[in-house]
Amino acid sequence: MQKRHLIQALALAVGMGSLGGVQAQNWKPTRPITIIVPWAAGGSTDQVTRVTAAEVEKALGQKVVIVNQPGASGSIGTKSALDAPKDGYTWTAGAAQDLGSYETLGMLKTKISDWHLFLNVANVQVVGVNPNTSYKNAKDLLDAMKAKPGQVTVATAGVTSAGHNAMELIAKNTGVKYRHVTYDGGNPAVVATVAGETEVTTQLAVEQADMIRGKRIRPLATVSDKALDLEGFGTIEPLSNTLAGFKAPANHFGIFVPHGVPDEVVKTLEKIWTEQISKSDALKKYSTSRGALFAPYQGTQAVQAVMPAVQANAWLLFDSGKAKVSPDTVGIARP
Numbered sequence: 001m002q003k004r005h006l007i008q009a010l011a012l013a014v015g016m017g018s019l020g021g022v023q024a025q026n027w028k029p030t031r032p033i034t035i036i037v038p039w040a041a042g043g044s045t046d047q048v049t050r051v052t053a054a055e056v057e058k059a060l061g062q063k064v065v066i067v068n069q070p071g072a073s074g075s076i077g078t079k080s081a082l083d084a085p086k087d088g089y090t091w092t093a094g095a096a097q098d099l100g101s102y103e104t105l106g107m108l109k110t111k112i113s114d115w116h117l118f119l120n121v122a123n124v125q126v127v128g129v130n131p132n133t134s135y136k137n138a139k140d141l142l143d144a145m146k147a148k149p150g151q152v153t154v155a156t157a158g159v160t161s162a163g164h165n166a167m168e169l170i171a172k173n174t175g176v177k178y179r180h181v182t183y184d185g186g187n188p189a190v191v192a193t194v195a196g197e198t199e200v201t202t203q204l205a206v207e208q209a210d211m212i213r214g215k216r217i218r219p220l221a222t223v224s225d226k227a228l229d230l231e232g233f234g235t236i237e238p239l240s241n242t243l244a245g246f247k248a249p250a251n252h253f254g255i256f257v258p259h260g261v262p263d264e265v266v267k268t269l270e271k272i273w274t275e276q277i278s279k280s281d282a283l284k285k286y287s288t289s290r291g292a293l294f295a296p297y298q299g300t301q302a303v304q305a306v307m308p309a310v311q312a313n314a315w316l317l318f319d320s321g322k323a324k325v326s327p328d329t330v331g332i333a334r335p
Contacts, residue, residue, distance in 0.1 A: 027268035033088075034065050036077045036080050042187035043157065043186035043187040044203070044206045047206055047207075048121050051283055052093075054282065056277075059276050070184040072107055073107065073160040078102065078110070082110055082258055095251055095252070096253070097162075098161070101323070103330045104324070105159070105160060105325075106325060116259065116266050117297070117306065119253065119254035124223070124228055125162050125166035125202050126212075126220075126222055127202055128190070128201050128203075129217065131216065135220060138241075138242040142174055142242070146174075154178045155181050155190070155200065155201040156181075157203065163201060167202045168316055168322075169223065170223065170243075193217060213230070213232045219233075222237070225247045230291045249308035250293070308335065311335040312335055
């Protein structure tokens with residue numbers, strides 16, 4: 001009951017602007033729009049944001065500029081967007097589960113309800129290993145982590161990143177310990193595993209796809225209870241085949257616009273999401289080729305989609321001792 005009320009309250013706060021729907025007045029930006037990607041170039045957020053930005057450009061008839069500002073698990077770039085003038089010309093992007101966890105980590109005082117959510121895809125994490133390792137399947141890797149606690153190196157984009165969240169969830173379910181090696185984004189973390197700096201990465205399929213197809217990373221399992229069909233490779237089996245009952249909530253990505261911007265900006269974006277993004281062939285093609293799920297949600301639907309991962313991530317970080325603030329004190333109920 002508490003979880004349902006939380007989602008309803010957040011949906012009301014974030015989705016207020018969607019009531020006008022497609023009867024929106026049209027915003028005509030007079031200068032380029034900036035989207036701050038708070039992660040390194042080439043990673044999952046950077047990839048999908050550039051595809052989405054090109055679609056928004058066509059709809060608005062105005063340039064959309066991507067600025068990469070990595071650091072502190074995405075909180076630095078997110079803060080820049082939050083602190084920018086509320087004129088509608090500065091947005092940010094990323095995974096909603098990260099956005100919803102910054103306050104519990106003590107990194108940035110912000111909540112999901114501070115933002116208008118415009119989602120594009122849901123991503124799936126994959127346990128990938130350097131092909132020179134001896135790990136042929138997920139059981140091999142987990143057995144090695146149990147035999148050598150804290151010695152198997154795992155590359156991620158840092159605390160709260162999709163890869164870190166995935167590995168923490170695996171550790172919670174199995175009791176294994178690992179050596180966490182952090183990078184400024186998902187792409188550098190994947191490259192590190194390819195280069196042999198680390199043995200494992202648990203970053204997203206979209207970040208590993210080319211290396212998997214090129215046989216430079218061996219995928220062991222999706223961090224999910226569902227298999228993933230990756231174009232040009234085949235099927236990656238789910239971790240639930242190894243860990244009975246294992247599940248992970250969908251990891252939704254998108255563009256985030258802070259509350260306080262002019263209403264016409266929000267309503268125009270809602271119209272674009274309804275009329276263009278929801279039908280975008282470019283985003284559909286990206287999803288199919290990279291191993292993501294096409295999920296163009298906004299407003300109330302977006303909040304309902306992201307909250308399971310926000311709750312799971314915030315409490316996982318708190319229970320593992322990595323969060324400074326109990327999630328329930330900042331409005332995030334235990335799932």
